[in-house]
Amino acid sequence: MSTAVADRAVLSGPGRRPPLGLVAVATLTVVPLVFPFGFLLWQSMAGGWQAVLPPGRLAELALNTLLLTAIVVVGAVVIGFATAWLTTRTALPGGRVWSTVVALPLVIPSYVLALVLLAGTGRQGILSGVIVAMGGSHIPIPRGLPGAVLALVVSTFPYVHLSLVPALRRVDPALDELARALGAGRLKRLRTVLMAQVGPALRSSALLVGLYTLADFGAVSLLGYDTFTRAIFLQYAGRIDRRPATLLAAALVLMALAVIGLERSTRPPRGERRGRVVRPPTPHQLSSSQRLAAVTFLALLVTISVGVPVAVLGAWWVRGTAAGRETVAVWSEMGRSIWVSIGAALLVAAIAIPIAVLVIRYRSRLGTILEATAWTVSALPHLTVGLATLLVGVTFALPLYQTLPLLFVAYVTMFLPQALGPTEAALREVSPNLEEVSRSLGQSPFETFRRITMPLIGKGVLIGAGLVFLTTMKELPATLLLRPTEFETLAVRIWSTTSEGFYTRAAFASLVLIMISAVPMHFLVSRDLRNA
Amino acid sequence: MPDPAITCRGIAKRFGPISALSDFDLDVNEGDFHTILGPSGCGKTTALRIIAGFDQPDSGTVRVGSQLVAGPSLVVPPERRRVGMVFQDFALFPHLDVEANVSYARNIRPGQVTKLLDLVGLSGLERRLPHQLSGGQQQRVALARALAPEPRVVLLDEPFSNLDAALRSRVRDEVKEILIEAGTTALFVTHDQEEALSLSDRLSVMAEGMIVQSDRPVDLYRQPKSPWVASFLGEADFVRAHADGGMAESSLGRFPTSLRGACQLMIRPENVYLVADSEGPGQVISRQFFGHDQLVSIAMAGGETLRARLGPAPDFEAGERVAVKVDEAVVFPL
Numbered sequence: 001m002s003t004a005v006a007d008r009a010v011l012s013g014p015g016r017r018p019p020l021g022l023v024a025v026a027t028l029t030v031v032p033l034v035f036p037f038g039f040l041l042w043q044s045m046a047g048g049w050q051a052v053l054p055p056g057r058l059a060e061l062a063l064n065t066l067l068l069t070a071i072v073v074v075g076a077v078v079i080g081f082a083t084a085w086l087t088t089r090t091a092l093p094g095g096r097v098w099s100t101v102v103a104l105p106l107v108i109p110s111y112v113l114a115l116v117l118l119a120g121t122g123r124q125g126i127l128s129g130v131i132v133a134m135g136g137s138h139i140p141i142p143r144g145l146p147g148a149v150l151a152l153v154v155s156t157f158p159y160v161h162l163s164l165v166p167a168l169r170r171v172d173p174a175l176d177e178l179a180r181a182l183g184a185g186r187l188k189r190l191r192t193v194l195m196a197q198v199g200p201a202l203r204s205s206a207l208l209v210g211l212y213t214l215a216d217f218g219a220v221s222l223l224g225y226d227t228f229t230r231a232i233f234l235q236y237a238g239r240i241d242r243r244p245a246t247l248l249a250a251a252l253v254l255m256a257l258a259v260i261g262l263e264r265s266t267r268p269p270r271g272e273r274r275g276r277v278v279r280p281p282t283p284h285q286l287s288s289s290q291r292l293a294a295v296t297f298l299a300l301l302v303t304i305s306v307g308v309p310v311a312v313l314g315a316w317w318v319r320g321t322a323a324g325r326e327t328v329a330v331w332s333e334m335g336r337s338i339w340v341s342i343g344a345a346l347l348v349a350a351i352a353i354p355i356a357v358l359v360i361r362y363r364s365r366l367g368t369i370l371e372a373t374a375w376t377v378s379a380l381p382h383l384t385v386g387l388a389t390l391l392v393g394v395t396f397a398l399p400l401y402q403t404l405p406l407l408f409v410a411y412v413t414m415f416l417p418q419a420l421g422p423t424e425a426a427l428r429e430v431s432p433n434l435e436e437v438s439r440s441l442g443q444s445p446f447e448t449f450r451r452i453t454m455p456l457i458g459k460g461v462l463i464g465a466g467l468v469f470l471t472t473m474k475e476l477p478a479t480l481l482l483r484p485t486e487f488e489t490l491a492v493r494i495w496s497t498t499s500e501g502f503y504t505r506a507a508f509a510s511l512v513l514i515m516i517s518a519v520p521m522h523f524l525v526s527r528d529l530r531n532a
Numbered sequence: 533m534p535d536p537a538i539t540c541r542g543i544a545k546r547f548g549p550i551s552a553l554s555d556f557d558l559d560v561n562e563g564d565f566h567t568i569l570g571p572s573g574c575g576k577t578t579a580l581r582i583i584a585g586f587d588q589p590d591s592g593t594v595r596v597g598s599q600l601v602a603g604p605s606l607v608v609p610p611e612r613r614r615v616g617m618v619f620q621d622f623a624l625f626p627h628l629d630v631e632a633n634v635s636y637a638r639n640i641r642p643g644q645v646t647k648l649l650d651l652v653g654l655s656g657l658e659r660r661l662p663h664q665l666s667g668g669q670q671q672r673v674a675l676a677r678a679l680a681p682e683p684r685v686v687l688l689d690e691p692f693s694n695l696d697a698a699l700r701s702r703v704r705d706e707v708k709e710i711l712i713e714a715g716t717t718a719l720f721v722t723h724d725q726e727e728a729l730s731l732s733d734r735l736s737v738m739a740e741g742m743i744v745q746s747d748r749p750v751d752l753y754r755q756p757k758s759p760w761v762a763s764f765l766g767e768a769d770f771v772r773a774h775a776d777g778g779m780a781e782s783s784l785g786r787f788p789t790s791l792r793g794a795c796q797l798m799i800r801p802e803n804v805y806l807v808a809d810s811e812g813p814g815q816v817i818s819r820q821f822f823g824h825d826q827l828v829s830i831a832m833a834g835g836e837t838l839r840a841r842l843g844p845a846p847d848f849e850a851g852e853r854v855a856v857k858v859d860e861a862v863v864f865p866l
Contacts, residue, residue: 439586
């Protein structure tokens with residue numbers, strides 16, 4: 001048996017050449033995803049940039065963006081760590097259900113949270129109404145930094161939660177016991193033992209939150225906080241000259257690349273993350289008052305991040321309907337959102353397959369490069385994806401400008417890794433022996449793929465497609481820039497009606513969007529937590 | 533001369549810095565159950581994969597029957613070689629039932645699937661999925677599936693190593709019977725000496741990427757070409773001797789040889805006989821008792837040690853002196 005293992009290890013190393021067709025297809029699908037960024041950076045270099053964009057303005061935007069990012073990262077990490085710790089390491093009534101419930105805010109996009117803040121406060125705000133009815137005064141509209149922080153912390157702490165839950169579950173209790181036996185105090189154990197094991201996940205999720213905040217367009221633009229994304233869009237929409245927008249986008253891309261690089265370098269090597277825990281850690285025993293406090297905290301958090309938003313949206317809708325306003329005319333937007341998302345899901349899932357085969361079956365270096373490239377471009381701010389793709393379209397393929405194909409290119413750029421992940425995982429589970437046996441039984445590579453590989457990785461491909469569907473439904477900035485004129489999706493409709501102050505219409509559209517994405521999200525989140 | 537089923541000539545294969553095969557020659561005769569036996573990592577699986585067409589040789593040629601399937605500027609893909617394959621993990625298609633697995637191949641003659649399911653004793657289990665079968669049953673499905681398109685040869689890669697010991701010898705016999713019944717040439721790879729010796733019509737011993745000796749199992753065991761082959765195939769002790777005039781002389785007797793000068797005798801324990809004798813040249817060091825036989829280690833007067841495999845009866849004790857008789861030995865140069 002050891003012979004076979006040794007031989008296999010040799011065989012799966014470099015040296016087995018992938019078929020040329022496969023290499024060509026995989027490369028041809030990834031190159032168009034990178035090219036726009038290269039073009040964007042090159043264009044921004046052309047001509048003196050100081051003339052187009054005063055350095056003072058650039059510094060101001062950078063400062064605003066970094067300030068927001070820093071605050072959001074701290075807020076999201078503190079809350080996400082608290083929820084992850086409480087739901088994994090203590091015995092709370094309700095147990096693991098909390099772990100899923102806490103992740104619920106993921107179904108609410110940041111621009112909808114911005115809408116909730118705008119529609120809930122101020123003189124007409126629903127929440128103001130409640131406060132006034134209780135004898136208080138109305139809540140001022142949290143425009144600018146406070147509002148942006150609130151909306152983004154709520155939409156990012158679930159990411160921290162989701163990445164820390166598995167890390168905390170893997171913490172080996174033996175190490176803590178050993179440290180205790182050696183006489184280490186509580187604080188020292190927390191610092192040395194717990195952080196050594198959870199630290200990498202914590203760092204990496206903090207950087208992901210940072211990346212998300214840098215990239216956010218919806219919340220900051222609706223709440224009027226002056227960051228890069230908002231400035232880029234204003235420059236783009238308000239001027240014929242595209243150079244200022246291009247320059248700002250290039251700066252934002254470079255910032256995002258720096259954060260991505262930092263995240264990569266702090267990521268723990270793959271083997272380390274696979275550590276197996278012999279027995280689960282003993283949950284901390286909380287006193288009844290501590291338990292009450294913990295449950296109150298979690299309940300309050302879920303109420304603020306999910307309950308209040310849904311209630312505010314619902315109230316606006318009911319109020320608008322009662323006043324006889326047109327509220328529900330979003331069916332055609334909904335239809336468009338759904339079919340565009342299905343289209344993107346199928347396209348992206350199909351494109352992911354050859355790349356996954358290259359990476360998993362052939363361990364091809366090219367495959368690994370393509371994969372890393374796909375991950376990198378997908379992590380760049382969606383607004384810059386939109387702008388770069390648009391720039392390339394206008395310059396090289398004018399007939400494609402404002403057509404769906406260009407929009408789909410952007411969707412592939414943004415969402416390819418979401419399909420790649422589950423597809424690769426599924427492919428890794430299929431023994432190459434199965435494919436070889438099929439060949440030896442007289443079936444061609446294509447027949448082998450159709451009858452053996454595809455049925456066996458089908459579920460993984462489907463999960464990938466589901467993820468892409470979900471994120472396409474919510475995608476705003478790239479869709480906004482690239483969509484054909486008059487082509488309004490739910491997300492675009494919510495954004496435009498909110499920015500025009502038609503909260504009633506925006507509210508109903510948001511409720512529909514939340515409803516649609518809740519179903520697959522529930523499925524995917526519970527799968528994530530189960531697998532952990 | 534029987535017709536060749538597989539002919540490999542001068543095959544070399546490297547994986548990066550590691551040489552897996554070099555100057556690999558192999559002849560498998562039509563209708564034989566042929567085994568490649570070698571220690572872990574000697575390249576036997578690579579050889580099988582090259583014959584099947586899953587990997588390409590860097591140089592050399594492979595023929596299946598008279599058809600050239602791999603050579604300079606020519607590679608026939610696996611699906612056009614008519615070479616069946618049975619993997620160590622059986623590689624049954626997990627989403628297909630027994631019948632769909634067996635009937636998966638292209639170009640199966642009508643009635644063939646029923647006939648094979650009957651032959652391997654799986655009639656009635658057509659609708660079972662692979663995970664609902666025992667290890668032995670999975671093995672037989674894999675075999676039936678490989679035989680269905682009537683291949684010119686079936687390759688088996690350590691097919692019994694995934695079965696537990698109790699099951700192994702029974703499945704081994706079944707597989708051999710099925711292959712005889714089907715009349716198919718089989719090339720089988722293993723690192724288990726007993727398995728190789730008991731199953732094969734012909735046996736090729738492999739070491740470090742090449743075949744070192746091919747013969748009938750009996751000839752290989754009794755006439756190994758090198759001390760290494762002798763030790764690899766079974767228990768062997770070596771005793772110094774001196775050859776002259778067609779005979780090798782030693783304290784254990786005279787054995788015919790064409791060598792001259794210093795040489796060594798390879799002696800297998802079952803060819804050694806002991807008689808209690810207080811004046812004898814040997815002294816019992818230790819004894820391992822197995823029931824049906826026993827292995828007695830002896831120190832010879834010249835300082836060499838020798839083992840004897842005897843029936844359970846003679847009751848030797850450590851320290852006892854014995855007379856030693858050897859009735860068969862192979863002479864190697866020193």
